Amino acid sequence: MHPATEKLIGALRSELSLEVRPCDYYQRGYHYEIEVEAGQLRTLAAILLQEKMFLVFVGGLHVKPAMRIIYQFASYERACRLLVRVPVAADNSLPTISDIYQGANWHERETRDFYGVNFVGHPYLKPLILAEEDVDLKPLLKKEADLKDLAEVSWTAPEAAESKTDQKRAELS
Amino acid sequence: MKIAVENNRNRADLVPAQDVPLDNHYYLNMGPQHPSTHGVLRVLLEMDGEYVVEAQPVLGYGHRMQEKMAEHKNWMAFMPNTGRMDYAAALPYNHGFVALFERLCGIEVPARAEYIRVITSELNRIVSHHLWLGAFLLDLGAFTPILYTFDDREQVLDILEDVTGSRLTYCYFRVGGVCRDIDDKFVERTRAFIKRQRERFEVYNKLVTGNIIFIKRAEGVGVISADMAMRYGVTGPVLRGSGIAYDIRKNEPYSIYPQLDFEIPTGTNGDSLDRYMVRLQEIEQSLRIIEQALDQLPKGPCLGKVPKKLKLPNGDGSFAVEAARGELTYYLVSGGGEIPYRLKIRVPSYSNLSVLPELGRGILLADLVTSMGSMDLVIPEIDR
Numbered sequence: 001m002h003p004a005t006e007k008l009i010g011a012l013r014s015e016l017s018l019e020v021r022p023c024d025y026y027q028r029g030y031h032y033e034i035e036v037e038a039g040q041l042r043t044l045a046a047i048l049l050q051e052k053m054f055l056v057f058v059g060g061l062h063v064k065p066a067m068r069i070i071y072q073f074a075s076y077e078r079a080c081r082l083l084v085r086v087p088v089a090a091d092n093s094l095p096t097i098s099d100i101y102q103g104a105n106w107h108e109r110e111t112r113d114f115y116g117v118n119f120v121g122h123p124y125l126k127p128l129i130l131a132e133e134d135v136d137l138k139p140l141l142k143k144e145a146d147l148k149d150l151a152e153v154s155w156t157a158p159e160a161a162e163s164k165t166d167q168k169r170a171e172l173s
Numbered sequence: 174m175k176i177a178v179e180n181n182r183n184r185a186d187l188v189p190a191q192d193v194p195l196d197n198h199y200y201l202n203m204g205p206q207h208p209s210t211h212g213v214l215r216v217l218l219e220m221d222g223e224y225v226v227e228a229q230p231v232l233g234y235g236h237r238m239q240e241k242m243a244e245h246k247n248w249m250a251f252m253p254n255t256g257r258m259d260y261a262a263a264l265p266y267n268h269g270f271v272a273l274f275e276r277l278c279g280i281e282v283p284a285r286a287e288y289i290r291v292i293t294s295e296l297n298r299i300v301s302h303h304l305w306l307g308a309f310l311l312d313l314g315a316f317t318p319i320l321y322t323f324d325d326r327e328q329v330l331d332i333l334e335d336v337t338g339s340r341l342t343y344c345y346f347r348v349g350g351v352c353r354d355i356d357d358k359f360v361e362r363t364r365a366f367i368k369r370q371r372e373r374f375e376v377y378n379k380l381v382t383g384n385i386i387f388i389k390r391a392e393g394v395g396v397i398s399a400d401m402a403m404r405y406g407v408t409g410p411v412l413r414g415s416g417i418a419y420d421i422r423k424n425e426p427y428s429i430y431p432q433l434d435f436e437i438p439t440g441t442n443g444d445s446l447d448r449y450m451v452r453l454q455e456i457e458q459s460l461r462i463i464e465q466a467l468d469q470l471p472k473g474p475c476l477g478k479v480p481k482k483l484k485l486p487n488g489d490g491s492f493a494v495e496a497a498r499g500e501l502t503y504y505l506v507s508g509g510g511e512i513p514y515r516l517k518i519r520v521p522s523y524s525n526l527s528v529l530p531e532l533g534r535g536i537l538l539a540d541l542v543t544s545m546g547s548m549d550l551v552i553p554e555i556d557r
Binding site for chain 2: 026027028029030049052054055056057059061062070072074075076077078079081083101102103105106114127128129130131139140148152153154155156
């Protein structure tokens with residue numbers, strides 16, 4: 001493991017006592033997954049910025065029982081991609097990270113457009129991609145019939161195609 | 174006239190300052206139809222004379238809700254959509270999408286197909302840089318370069334049209350390979366193009382690079398520091414102009430890129446001139462990649478065995494590729510079956526443009542045009 005990655009994971013474990021799970025990069029395309037509570041999100045973002053990670057994207061995921069917001073971070077220097085999942089609070093809100101990562105400003109506005117999540121502390125939470133009159137459209141919310149349970153859209157270990165991809169993985173590492 | 178605009182990088186209120194108008198400020202709409210926004214983008218400008226106080230992009234004019242469409246289609250039905258976001262370089266968008274499915278489902282891709290993918294993707298990158306080069310200089314008021322770059326661009330488009338069937342919105346890659354094999358004619362024409370393009374660099378340099386007017390317009394204009402890039406998630410040639418050698422093809426190599434010898438050109442100051450230089454050098458690097466790939470091109474099938482109904486496993490995965498404008502990431506969540514439960518498309522121009530409010534603060538309007546031109550924006554990609 002790269003020393004900087006080791007330091008980052010160490011910081012996340014010691015300061016937030018998070019479980020940082022390593023993933024099968026070949027199949028999933030990211031190295032680590034982290035689940036955090038809404039209250040820890042801003043501390044997490046501050047640590048990641050300090051450790052020179054950049055924000056790849058912010059996206060929503062509508063599942064039962066609670067909506068999740070997905071953050072992906074990566075490094076400019078080494079192959080290290082983190083996927084962070086945060087369940088939104090009961091009042092459909094999350095703290096903003098747009099003052100830590102200014103790039104999150106637009107991503108959070110877009111997520112509000114598509115899912116109606118309220119990012120508390122965002123300086124300008126107005127429609128970005130959608131038109132102003134579509135402020136309550138929330139086009140990516142699932143219908144009740146299509147809504148899946150979180151367990152249904154999560155990996156169940158061990159990963160399915162592992163044996164087939166072992167050789168490819170060795171070639172790339 | 175000097176204005177007192179503090180370029181405070183920690184300012185979080187990146188909003189149009191319309192609530193507090195000052196007497197001598199006025200508002201200007203650049204776009205939605207403006208020649209230098211290269212698409213339907215509006216920039217709401219608060220101006221003080223010729224100086225920009227606040228530049229706020231207004232997005233969404235070309236929004237098609239690609240992510241919603243993806244939740245209703247299997248991979249094959251969504252393929253044409255991938256070619257319609259970044260219309261200037263569609264093949265990397267094809268590539269990221271099929272590779273995501275291949276990785277999730279464990280599909281093998283024949284070696285020849287990987288080579289064809291890389292060759293055509295790099296040709297597409299060159300085409301995209303040609304388009305940018307002409308359009309960027311047109312923004313600066315130089316009309317001649319676009320005639321030269323479009324001449325070169327046509328050469329490649331003809332080659333790509335023969336094999337992919339289209340000139341712009343490609344839908345050429347398939348899960349498991351590519352849909353048509355390349356032939357000797359393709360190889361021959363591509364080699365001829367490489368030779369021709371190498372001779373053209375001299376023309377570009379004589380016409381543009383050494384031109385004092387161009388240098389005065391581009392040098393020191395629209396500076397993006399490495400720190401600023403990180404806070405916004407800037408990628409691609411814009412980032413590399415700021416001196417960070419981040420390229421997915423090297424950092425998280427995919428396809429056959431690890432087997433090829435090429436360099437990642439970087440700049441030092443992060444200004445418009447650096448971004449120009451980086452892209453010019455990238456054309457040469459792409460030529461090197463194509464040359465090596467053509468030399469090593471293996472024989473065999475160009476499409477592997479793929480089940481008719483491609484069942485996704487329950488779970489999620491992402492795949493990042495280096496598109497012509499930077500990092501393109503598809504993130505897919507599946508609840509089983511053929512159709513994604515959720516597909517997030519992270520596009521490079523979106524994060525690159527989000528720098529603009531901070532970048533534009535206190536600069537001349539003409540410099541804002543230069544900065545935006547040097548970012549190589551494709552608006553349908555931002556709006557999706």
